[in-house]
Amino acid sequence: MSNPCKNGGLCVHSGNNTLEYVCECPLGYFGDYCLDQAENMCDVVNCSNNATCSGNSTHFHCDCLPGLTGTHCEVDINDCQPSPCSFGQCVDQRNGFKCVCNPGYYGNVCSEVHSPCDLNPCQNGGYCQETKTKSGDFAFICHCLPGWGGIACTEVVPVCLPNPCKHGRCVSVKTRRHNSFTCKCDPGFTGSRCEVNINDCDPNPCKFGGHCKDGIHTHNCLCLHSHAGSNCQFTLDLFSPILEDVDIAGGIIHNPSHTRNLYIVAGTLTAAVVIMILVLIGCYCRISQSYHSCCCMSRWFWYKKDSDLVVNVDVTSAYECPLAVDSFWKHSDSETEALSSSSSRNSFQNHTV
Numbered sequence: 001m002s003n004p005c006k007n008g009g010l011c012v013h014s015g016n017n018t019l020e021y022v023c024e025c026p027l028g029y030f031g032d033y034c035l036d037q038a039e040n041m042c043d044v045v046n047c048s049n050n051a052t053c054s055g056n057s058t059h060f061h062c063d064c065l066p067g068l069t070g071t072h073c074e075v076d077i078n079d080c081q082p083s084p085c086s087f088g089q090c091v092d093q094r095n096g097f098k099c100v101c102n103p104g105y106y107g108n109v110c111s112e113v114h115s116p117c118d119l120n121p122c123q124n125g126g127y128c129q130e131t132k133t134k135s136g137d138f139a140f141i142c143h144c145l146p147g148w149g150g151i152a153c154t155e156v157v158p159v160c161l162p163n164p165c166k167h168g169r170c171v172s173v174k175t176r177r178h179n180s181f182t183c184k185c186d187p188g189f190t191g192s193r194c195e196v197n198i199n200d201c202d203p204n205p206c207k208f209g210g211h212c213k214d215g216i217h218t219h220n221c222l223c224l225h226s227h228a229g230s231n232c233q234f235t236l237d238l239f240s241p242i243l244e245d246v247d248i249a250g251g252i253i254h255n256p257s258h259t260r261n262l263y264i265v266a267g268t269l270t271a272a273v274v275i276m277i278l279v280l281i282g283c284y285c286r287i288s289q290s291y292h293s294c295c296c297m298s299r300w301f302w303y304k305k306d307s308d309l310v311v312n313v314d315v316t317s318a319y320e321c322p323l324a325v326d327s328f329w330k331h332s333d334s335e336t337e338a339l340s341s342s343s344s345r346n347s348f349q350n351h352t353v
Helices: 256-288 291-298 322-328 333-339 342-348
Strands: 010-013 021-024 052-055 060-063 088-093 096-101 127-132 138-143 168-174 179-185 211-214 219-222 304-306 309-311
Antiparallel strands (some): 168 179, 304 309
């Protein structure tokens, strides 16, 4: 069977039945057997993407919109070949392109530099910090509010893990906008994160000019001499141990060396007083001629008067205690006169009974 389709038409059988067929007519012809020719090719040509067709009975032309090409304007021109974006990725669009810039760059072709935080990439109240990668590109780090995490603070996380309170206990608090927390500080600390040690020396609790040393929920007072106590509130007398320091409980710490020195001073003063009393007694007995007391200070004499007899008299020290000599001769006026001369005294030194 010869081809029933004219003017170069293609005969296409449908199914297995050779008697049924369809003619696919070449461009410019139409009809069941492609016998009819179009007066204008645009009547049978479909230009895509709103293109305008122009032609005649044998030819046609589709006038494509910008960014399109092809016989029927069916092809979108790739405006990203080659890529016009300096620091970013190119996205092709109809008759154009769009550059998705790397962090730190902006502009139509990502050629201008700016901080990546200018675009506010951190969500849910996060704080953006600018940084750079090892290759030198701009980057950012998001410091998220409690309860949020992730690169852009978009992920929900527990607010108390890890514990944000430096010296205290974290307590989770839920609000309408986001999760939050509060810190229950340990004694002696304050601040939103319990990071501040309270100054227990402000105002100064140490009295009488004492120096205050701050601790953790406590203080120590270094007192001046003659004061003691946890706040230097006690005044010490002359013989009280001098306070060099105060223990943690505020008790008085004695200085053993100072106590020993006080005993030495007290003993020295006592000895001096005793010596002074003895000297005064000696001077008094000479002045008042108390022979027995006076002579006992230089040498001992034991004597006994019985009529004119004197026994056990040591007169070898007559010069040292002349009053003893006078006492020996006191019972005889004539002998007393005799001893009044130096020659008599000298001869008496050799007298032995």
